[in-house]
Amino acid sequence: MTNFWKNTSFIGAIAILAAWPVLAQTPPAQEPAPQNPPVLEKPAMAEPEPEQKKPDVKAPTAKSPEAKTPDIKNPAAAAKPVKRPSNGEGKTVEEIIARVNNEIITKSELDKARNAAEDDARQECANRCTSEQLQVAMEDGQKNSLRNLIDQSLLAQRGKDMGVSVEADVVKQLDQIRIQNKLKDMDDLEKAVTAQGLNWDDFKSNIRNRALTQLVIGREVGSHITIGREDARKYYEEHKKEFERTEQVALRAIEVKTEGKTAAEIADLKKKADEIYKKINDGEDFTELAKRRSDGATAAQGGYLGVYKRGELSKELEEQVFKMKKNEITPVTETKQGFLILQVLEHYAEGEQPFEKVEPEIMDHLYSQRMEPAMREYLKTLREQSYVVVKPGFQEMAGGGNSEIEEVNTAPESTKVKKAHKKYLLFGKRS
Numbered sequence: 001m002t003n004f005w006k007n008t009s010f011i012g013a014i015a016i017l018a019a020w021p022v023l024a025q026t027p028p029a030q031e032p033a034p035q036n037p038p039v040l041e042k043p044a045m046a047e048p049e050p051e052q053k054k055p056d057v058k059a060p061t062a063k064s065p066e067a068k069t070p071d072i073k074n075p076a077a078a079a080k081p082v083k084r085p086s087n088g089e090g091k092t093v094e095e096i097i098a099r100v101n102n103e104i105i106t107k108s109e110l111d112k113a114r115n116a117a118e119d120d121a122r123q124e125c126a127n128r129c130t131s132e133q134l135q136v137a138m139e140d141g142q143k144n145s146l147r148n149l150i151d152q153s154l155l156a157q158r159g160k161d162m163g164v165s166v167e168a169d170v171v172k173q174l175d176q177i178r179i180q181n182k183l184k185d186m187d188d189l190e191k192a193v194t195a196q197g198l199n200w201d202d203f204k205s206n207i208r209n210r211a212l213t214q215l216v217i218g219r220e221v222g223s224h225i226t227i228g229r230e231d232a233r234k235y236y237e238e239h240k241k242e243f244e245r246t247e248q249v250a251l252r253a254i255e256v257k258t259e260g261k262t263a264a265e266i267a268d269l270k271k272k273a274d275e276i277y278k279k280i281n282d283g284e285d286f287t288e289l290a291k292r293r294s295d296g297a298t299a300a301q302g303g304y305l306g307v308y309k310r311g312e313l314s315k316e317l318e319e320q321v322f323k324m325k326k327n328e329i330t331p332v333t334e335t336k337q338g339f340l341i342l343q344v345l346e347h348y349a350e351g352e353q354p355f356e357k358v359e360p361e362i363m364d365h366l367y368s369q370r371m372e373p374a375m376r377e378y379l380k381t382l383r384e385q386s387y388v389v390v391k392p393g394f395q396e397m398a399g400g401g402n403s404e405i406e407e408v409n410t411a412p413e414s415t416k417v418k419k420a421h422k423k424y425l426l427f428g429k430r431s
Helices: 011-017 107-125 129-141 145-162 167-182 186-195 199-222 229-238 263-281 286-293 313-322 355-384
Strands: 081-084 091-092 094-102 103-106 248-257 306-310 338-348 388-390
Touching: 011 306, 094 107, 094 145, 103 107, 103 145, 107 129, 107 145, 129 145, 145 199, 145 355, 145 388, 167 186, 186 199, 186 306, 229 355, 248 263, 248 286, 248 313, 263 286, 313 338
Parallel strands: none
Antiparallel strands: 081 091, 094 103, 094 388, 248 306, 248 338
């Protein structure tokens, strides 16, 4: 029931380009949904060339950070593969798999999405899945890759039709990536992105499309989902055994790393940690400071680390945090890796947890439960209003053209992988 966080290291900003936006577990702000969404007209299709004149040359794929997520491009409306002359002869450089209104999805984009799905499954299953469960998880993700690309395209196009602007959010996200990677300005960020083999315009376009899809989901789906406190109370009364726990603390952190630094540099970094600590005590938001100033892997998530039981932290840290109450912070603590400031988000006493302590996670859980079927219904409506054409042989992966998205059930429930709450390594954490 707790939120699942992923590491977004550079150009781990790649996480910001996720091919399919994970549904937020925190209900978005209530905003009125536009009435009568426009039906998109069927676009004109160009005549395909004879088959013998266009041999497909598939774009190469690589298991690299760049291949983690597909680039969502917005090419000119064209029904046939893009050609580039070579020695007087046309050569197919991209195989078009699907057309979503006036946008296309190419084979190379699908390959990247499938690679990303496989990598995600391996990360989810690390050290806790059987080989059979891992295989099922990878197949599940890969089979849904094209469907997810189509859905994302539909959502991004819907955002553009609504006339909403996410430019301020795009600038903010780019700046967060720049700060996280300690780059001086946007020119340095652009150089770092292109050095990774990415196109700068595509990089920004992917961030823009993701922001659009999240906004559309919030306005047109999330805003219609309301959960009352009485609903959460009812769930709590019916599932009390689920809230019996050993003593635990939920933590977030700001890390100032000193590995490989000189004595003079370490002294300056200690001043930086002390300055951050003072800002927190003066009332500045811990989450925002973590995003801007932390060197840790969880900076992008506001420093959120996870929930820890006794014995899972170093003795020194355990003695500190298990004496603390909710929202208290530790003083600046020096470790082998650097300087650390921890905040206790919640302290769970041993035994059955009171409703007040678990209410937020119950609300998250109920929201997610209701969001899933609502999203399926909304995406079904978008497809019915759109023109979706899928290349023969790929319809099953795509959920069909202009058809309802069907759920894929690849294995008996006993072999399915249950997602775990990811916990981040902390200075001195025991294995």
